[in-house]
Amino acid sequence: MxxxxxxxxxxxxxxxxxxxxxxxxxxxxxxxxxxxxxxxxxxxPQEVVDRLCREMQNPENHRYPEYRGMRALHEAISAWFERRFGVYLEPERDILPLLGSKEGLVYAAASVLNAGDVALTPDPYYPVYLTAATSVGAQPYMLPLLERNDFLPDLDSIPQDVLAKSRLFWLNYPNNPTAACADRDFFERLVAFAHKHDLVIVHDMAYAEVYFDDFRPMSILEVPGAREVAVELHSLSKTYNMAGFRLGMLVGNAELVDAVGRLKSNIDSGIFRPLQYAAVEALNLPVxxxxxxxxxxxxxxxxxxxxxxxxxxxxxxxxxxxxxxxxxxxxxxxxxxxxxxxxxxxxxxxxxxxxxxxxxxxxxxxxxxxxxxxxxxxxxxxxxxxx
Ligand SMILES: Cc1ncc(COP(=O)(O)O)c(C=O)c1O
The missing domain is CATH 3.90.1150.10 (Aspartate Aminotransferase, domain 1)
Known part of the structure; x- marks a missing residue:
């Protein structure tokens, strides 16, 4: 063939x-x-498993689910985000539940990039960033994450002609694979950079809730002005040991959240309702x-x-x-x-x-x-x- x-x-x-x-x-x-x-x-968590089993017994939940997720899940994500990061997300407008965050990377790229555009990509990278960009005909431009720069990309190293073609900036802190974290100063510089060069930041925060000692990773949406240029992906996979459940979310810039919702609803038919209830249960767990x-x-x-x-x-x-x-x-x-x-x-x-x-x-x-x-x-x- x-x-x-x-x-x-x-x-x-x-x-x-x-x-x-x-x-x-x-x-x-x-x-x-x-x-x-x-x-x-x-x-x-046992509460999550119990809720999933209970909701499975209800035949109402065996039907097609809502394309963009249940209101109760949107509200639970909004409340969790505000408790964790001090940022209010309007439940319907700023949040899209996903079948794991991986698909969100692909849909976000397809919603932002055209053939011939450049996606600024950290190197090393989570392999999906490359697939997501190249599948729509865009080119990655690699930004090496070097130990001497604390594994942060060097924004000043990007040539002007590359910047002129760039539309998307992949970002991932806590970082896979380097284990590095970004601080507020870096996020602020990047948000300003994105405003200046008309870039969309897709911040993949799959590891937000695995942290040690006194450290707490911050959301890029905590930075003033970030919402105009950024979306962020979160995942219940690592956060609540729920990798097999396939639950994640895209949050932030309302226009891009809506665009991804439009694309996604043309491709899949939403998240099995018992899983959405299980996610609500997880998000309501105490810290x-x-x-x-x-x-x-x-x-x-x-x-x-x-x-x-x-x-x-x-x-x-x-x-x-x-x-x-x-x-x-x-x-x-x-x-x-x-x-x-x-x-x-x-x-x-x-x-x-x-x-x-x-x-x-x-x-x-x-x-x-x-x-x-x-x-x-x-x-x-x-x-x-x-x-
Ligand atoms: C950096 C990064 N982003 C996204 C994902 C995808 O996670 P999910 O299970 O939410 O699709 C992973 C999974 O390993 C990851 O390492």
Missing amino acids: RLSNLINDLPPYHFADAKKKIDDRRAAGVDVISLSMGDPDMPA SWINQRNAIYRRRRDLLCAGCEALGMHTRITKAGLYIWSAVPHGYTSRDFANWLFDKTGVFVAPGSNFGPAGEGYVRISITAPDERIETALARMRAAIES
Whole structure:
């Protein structure tokens, strides 16, 4: 069959490949410890599961759902956002519930970009940014996230002729994969930059609610004037251990939220109502639920950051998100090191270069495994590296 250029040019999705590699090795009897994906290993809150089961019993909920989500969900998102970030979102106008935030990236790009436009893209990046832009004929322009710049893009490095063609600025803090966070000063500079150059910022905040110590990631919508140029994506996947439920939301600029709603309602038919009720239940949980869950992640982060440093793999302390970003030992590329580690120890980490050329020299290690498994992984790594 003759397939489209889009499909022919599409690279394999690294995580689908990785999953196969892990499954094959497990089938061969290897005790694989996978620290490569940001797939929460802890269960969704019991209240959420109970509500989902209850709502499933109601035949009214078996019908087609509302295209743009139930009023009750819009209101729960608005109340959550105001409690968390101190920003009021008008429930119907400024909020669109999604089937996970991933689809929102694709719809946002298709709502903003035309063929020939440029999408300013961090490197390393979440792979969907590239697919979303190129699928509508736009070109990415890579902005390297370098450690010497605290893994923030250098706005002054973008050439004028690129800026003239740029329409969209992908942003993602807490960042996947570098684990970096952006501060208010950076967000303010970026909002001013977007106003000046007529750019739309799509801030992917999938990791907003995994944070440690006294740090709390801020929303770009806290910056005055952001709403005119920015939308933000949130997700219940990492926030409430609900990755399989597929629930997310687009919030912010009302015109773009409406545009994405229009596009989306032409493509899918909304979120199964019992899942929407389950999302309301999650969003109404007290912050103590998040704090208890994050305390577990914090122990894992401490183990991995200290463990990798002790192995000579330079690692900044992660303040938020599900990853640590560690420099590979001298003499290895990211991929060689990840392959070597997997062969020698059964510990699977993601090569930084999977996420773009500027990820070379690092591996991304996820904290989505229990303490004992992380301790075993570190012990195996130590034995392999020392030998
Ligand atoms: C940076 C980033 N954005 C978006 C997503 C998609 O999350 P969701 O499960 O809400 O589609 C992920 C998932 O890993 C991610 O890492």
